[in-house]
Amino acid sequence: MDNNKNQKKAIKDIQVSMLYFFPIMFLLIGLGYGFFVEGFEKFFGGFVKILVSPTILITDFVEVGGIGATFINVGAIAAFNLALIRYYKLRISGVMLAAFFTVIGFSFFGKNLINIIPIYLGGFLYAKHQKISPKGILIVIMFGTALSPIVSELSFTGIMPQLLSLVVGILAGIFIGFILVPLSSHFLKFHSGFNLYNIGFASGIIGTVLTSILRSFRIEIAPVSIIYQQRQEILLVFLIVTFVYLMILGLYINEKPFRQYFQIFKYGGRLVTDFTHLIGSGFSLINMSILGMFCIIYVIAVKGTINGPVIAGILTVAGFGAFGKHLKNCIPIMIGVLSGALLFGYDLSSTGVIISVLFSTTLAPVAGTYGPIIGFVAGVLHMTMVTNVGIIHGGINLYNNGFAGGLVAGFFVPIIDAFKKR
């Protein structure tokens, strides 16, 4: 054993260029579907509608602007983030994959080019203020666009004269980007890393404060329900292509015997569990593909509709397949949420329940650390929380499940620990 290394081993087997596939695919689908199926007028008008919609939860861009325009939005945001990753020469680690897939997922419902830019600006201003490199805050800001609806809500709902509204919206976004880095880091302590969507929790707190201020000025912020309800094969096909690509890429990169993949199940998944380091990048991509396919099968099994929010849920689960999630720690949570939904009389095929099940996997570390039974209970608890906390922040926090998950983890984990024998 050589213990005299002072040279760090670089792990660079997933290249940024391998992710170019995604913006290219999104833009091609967007242009192709937009021009040849929807027609230029609907396509262009849809894109404008996406940019100027308030984007409060739940605003499905597929319903607002159509499929073509939505894919252009997703492709543009994917390209923008990849450009930043490349510019700052960041490693494609597990957390980077999780952040990238979360961002592109939520570009189907909530995030657009107008409402994310001010938050990025705020983050860069924070970095300048603290004299740190912007690359140090990029992950937080990528996740931090969870609060992008506040930019759109203030800018485009006629609360004030238009120009003033736009200025206030942009300033609000910059402010959020500025405070998000220190706040999100601080809030990790509340749940000790058992809630993977920590930014969701931090955003929920920030969103609650902002919404309370707005409501004090009689500006009402309330969730909406704009959801695409039709069945379109193109949405399912693109998901399948995505996960087949990840599987092929994973098999190409991986050089270990496949049986070693199953070592992933020994990891509980608590932050920070980076599978690209622990089991290798190849197996991480394979795990992402497996989780993605599993989610698709689940949605089809409950006869759900593949729409913007559901795509976001599937892509986010898959993204975190490189950063803490696997089937063993996700399934108990999902079964718990499903059981809760059945118990409380919810329609299992509804978009609301489906995305609650998918996003509940933010609590995967609870099941991974304490076992499937505790994970199941956490899932049931999550179902009760997520259906009640959205009104607190008024729907401006896209990661509502992350907020609920943080509350569940912060409440539940200390109780479990208190009962553990020492």
Next chain:
Amino acid sequence: MHNETKKINLIVDEITSLLMGHGAIEIDVRIRTSDENTVIKITEYESKLDNEFIERMQENFDIPRQYEVEEYYWQLTSDNEMNEDMYLIGTMVDSGTIRKADDGNLYIEVIRNK
């Protein structure tokens, strides 16, 4: 650098907590800072750690420094007894070595550049 002292303390806390969690009974810690870097030297006397564990720790020290991970996750502490992964520490240091000498003591040295 932002929160530098707290981050140094966290690194020391994580490593010593890990050693004590595995039966360490006597540990020395030495920290030397300069304008260029901070060097942390930790010695565990009569270490009971096995080679497999030491290799795993060394793998974590070999991770390239990742400012984006550090800036976000550095406030996570291992207050949960089950978390033994030193990955976060690995992302916060520029180099690290760990070796068990013939005298049975464990010598750890990590360097964090400013």
